[in-house]
Amino acid sequence: MENMILFLAIFASFVGILLSLYGYILYIIRAFGVSVGWGLAFIFLPFANLVFLFMHWEEAKEPFLISLIGGVISGAGVALVNIFGFQFLQTLPLP
Numbered sequence: 001m002e003n004m005i006l007f008l009a010i011f012a013s014f015v016g017i018l019l020s021l022y023g024y025i026l027y028i029i030r031a032f033g034v035s036v037g038w039g040l041a042f043i044f045l046p047f048a049n050l051v052f053l054f055m056h057w058e059e060a061k062e063p064f065l066i067s068l069i070g071g072v073i074s075g076a077g078v079a080l081v082n083i084f085g086f087q088f089l090q091t092l093p094l095p
Contacts, residue, residue: 009080016074023067030059 031052032039038056041048053060 006081006084009077009084011077013074013077013081016070016072016077019070020067020074021070023063023065023070026066027060027063030056030063034059 027049028039028042031042031049034052034056038048038052042052053064
């Protein structure tokens, strides 16, 4: 049973990472859709994504929420991997 939960936790981690990556790419596309300057600032300046989020909420809402949901799923998966992975390793015989 723990092996199945461990597999699902690892799967959830990867799905969350892919979902966050999809949201971030969509976020960059939306920034370039507003202007090339926003897109370049989004890529090269550290907090331009937050400024873009607050100034262009309607364009940035969907990709931001997709990335946020992906981060939550990934974080939950990693937490479960830590719990059940440690229990799984304790059941393995020592060499």
